[in-house]
Amino acid sequence: MPRNLSIGFSPCPNDTYIFHALATGLIQWPGGLSVTLADVEELNGLAASGSLDVVKISVAAAAGILDDYVLLRAGGAMGYGAGPVLVSGRDRTLESLDGARVAIPGERTTANLIFGLCCREAGIAVERVPMVFDEVMPAVEAGSVEAGVVIHEGRFTFSERGLKRVLDLGAWWEGFTGLPIPLGAIAIRRSLGEDTARRMNEAIRRSLGAARANPEAGRDYVRSHAQELSEDVVCSHIETFVTDYSLDVGESGMEAVSRLLAEAGCTRKDIFIEI
Structure with a gap:
C-alpha cells in the first residue's frame, strides 16, 4: 500500500489546476500527501537535495537528479507556443x-538552458543574472539589466508593462528542433519503486481529468495561489501550459525531453517510468 508521500509543485495556475483534486483529497492517495508549494527554482533545489518524494521540476534540472529520481509521464508542462520570452525595455x-x-x-530552469543555446547559436556571450521569476520584469524596467527571460504569466503581461519582445525562446526551440518545448516535468524517487511511480502517474492523470470535467471545483484553489493575476491571465496560463502532453508526454514528448537533456550533457536512456 502506498505510504504518505511529500509532494511539491508551484503555485502557478497550471500546476494548481492539475494538482487541485489530488492535493485536496478529491482524488485520494492511500496514506495521504504532504504538499509543498514553492517557486520552480526552489523546487529544483529541493529535488537536487532529495527533500521531496514527488516534485515538479524544470526539465533542464532533471539532468542533475536522474540517479535518484525518474520522470513521470503525466503532470508536466510541454507544448507549442508555450515557451519563455526574452524581453527588453526597448527594441x-x-x-x-x-x-x-x-x-x-x-x-536550473529550462528557460535558462534554452536561452544559453540561443546565445551559443548566435555566437554571443552575456552575463546571466539569476533571480526569482517575478523579479525579472521589474529588473528590466529599472534598468539594472538590459534584458530578461520571462516565464509563467510574464509571457502574457510583459507588453502591458511597456517591455519589448526580443525573441520568443519557445518558437526558437521549435524551429531549432521541430519538437514541442519541454518546460516542466514531475519527478518521483526511484527508491519508491515502479509500482508506486505508476500509481502516482495515474493519480495525477485522474486529478487533471477531474479538473477538466469540473473546472469550477478547483477555481478557488487556483485563484487563492494566483492572487495578483487577473482572471484572463489565469485562464490563458492554464490554456497555454496544460496540454494533452500533461496527460501523457507521448513519443514526441519523450523525444523532446531527451533532446533537451542531451543539450545539458545528459545522455541517460531511463528518463521516464515505463507504462
Missing part, C-alpha cells in the same frame, strides 16, 4: 545583447 535584437547583463529565472 533590440538578440545579437545586440552581446556582453549585456540579462536576468534569468533561475540557473
Whole structure:
C-alpha cells in the first residue's frame, strides 16, 4: 500500500489546476500527501537535495537528479507556443545583447538552458543574472539589466508593462528542433519503486481529468495561489501550459525531453517510468 508521500509543485495556475483534486483529497492517495508549494527554482533545489518524494521540476534540472529520481509521464508542462520570452525595455535584437547583463529565472530552469543555446547559436556571450521569476520584469524596467527571460504569466503581461519582445525562446526551440518545448516535468524517487511511480502517474492523470470535467471545483484553489493575476491571465496560463502532453508526454514528448537533456550533457536512456 502506498505510504504518505511529500509532494511539491508551484503555485502557478497550471500546476494548481492539475494538482487541485489530488492535493485536496478529491482524488485520494492511500496514506495521504504532504504538499509543498514553492517557486520552480526552489523546487529544483529541493529535488537536487532529495527533500521531496514527488516534485515538479524544470526539465533542464532533471539532468542533475536522474540517479535518484525518474520522470513521470503525466503532470508536466510541454507544448507549442508555450515557451519563455526574452524581453527588453526597448527594441533590440538578440545579437545586440552581446556582453549585456540579462536576468534569468533561475540557473536550473529550462528557460535558462534554452536561452544559453540561443546565445551559443548566435555566437554571443552575456552575463546571466539569476533571480526569482517575478523579479525579472521589474529588473528590466529599472534598468539594472538590459534584458530578461520571462516565464509563467510574464509571457502574457510583459507588453502591458511597456517591455519589448526580443525573441520568443519557445518558437526558437521549435524551429531549432521541430519538437514541442519541454518546460516542466514531475519527478518521483526511484527508491519508491515502479509500482508506486505508476500509481502516482495515474493519480495525477485522474486529478487533471477531474479538473477538466469540473473546472469550477478547483477555481478557488487556483485563484487563492494566483492572487495578483487577473482572471484572463489565469485562464490563458492554464490554456497555454496544460496540454494533452500533461496527460501523457507521448513519443514526441519523450523525444523532446531527451533532446533537451542531451543539450545539458545528459545522455541517460531511463528518463521516464515505463507504462
